[in-house]
Amino acid sequence: MAYVLYLLSGIAALLYQVVWTKELALRFGVTAWAVGTVLSVFMLGLAAGSLVLGRVADRARRPLLVYAGLEAAIALGALASRPALRALEAWAASLDLASAGGGTWTAVRVLGTALVLAVPTFLMGGTLPVLVKAMVARGAPTGRAVGRLYAVNALGGAAGCLLAGFVTIGALGLSGSLHVGVALNLAAALGAAALARRTPTAAVAAPASPG
Numbered sequence: 001m002a003y004v005l006y007l008l009s010g011i012a013a014l015l016y017q018v019v020w021t022k023e024l025a026l027r028f029g030v031t032a033w034a035v036g037t038v039l040s041v042f043m044l045g046l047a048a049g050s051l052v053l054g055r056v057a058d059r060a061r062r063p064l065l066v067y068a069g070l071e072a073a074i075a076l077g078a079l080a081s082r083p084a085l086r087a088l089e090a091w092a093a094s095l096d097l098a099s100a101g102g103g104t105w106t107a108v109r110v111l112g113t114a115l116v117l118a119v120p121t122f123l124m125g126g127t128l129p130v131l132v133k134a135m136v137a138r139g140a141p142t143g144r145a146v147g148r149l150y151a152v153n154a155l156g157g158a159a160g161c162l163l164a165g166f167v168t169i170g171a172l173g174l175s176g177s178l179h180v181g182v183a184l185n186l187a188a189a190l191g192a193a194a195l196a197r198r199t200p201t202a203a204v205a206a207p208a209s210p211g
Contacts, residue, residue: 049125
């Protein structure tokens with residue numbers, strides 16, 4: 001069941017990435033800027049989230065509930081991303097930053113986009129350590145749990161790219177595609193919450209001794 005949840009999460013994550021790239025390409029007018037911005041924020045957010053929320057996972061007695069909360073929060077962050085990007089564009093336009101020069105206008109767009117996408121990508125980064133904690137609490141070896149979850153998530157990512165590129169964007173548009181990702185995250189959240197009710201409380205890792 002946990003593997004199915006993480007498969008859904010992987011599909012949603014890469015679906016978002018494709019949608020955000022398309023969205024920014026329309027706004028920047030240059031695909032290279034869009035791809036570079038989304039990839040940079042995506043990878044930085046994943047790394048930061050894994051580092052910070054991994055520590056939360058170590059202290060969590062109900063890691064599946066934490067995971068459910070992360071998936072629900074990712075859904076909300078992704079849902080808010082397009083309105084937030086539109087608001088950023090309107091704010092920048094109201095300041096007439098375009099007249100200040102192409103470099104200034106581009107910098108504001110890139111930094112603003114990074115702030116908007118930082119929240120959902122940061123939360124995505126925490127899903128793997130939290131779910132590994134849940135799997136280990138159920139008796140799975142740590143290495144096996146990490147390897148299998150990572151493989152399933154990567155498979156989901158590939159499926160998400162294909163789904164967005166060849167199905168949802170053409171059929172539903174950018175907004176509809178984003179909503180498909182939100183639905184997948186919410187399904188993962190509900191599934192994790194249901195699974196948590198049947199899973200024993202995890203042991204909390206002892207703090208490392210100083211020195």
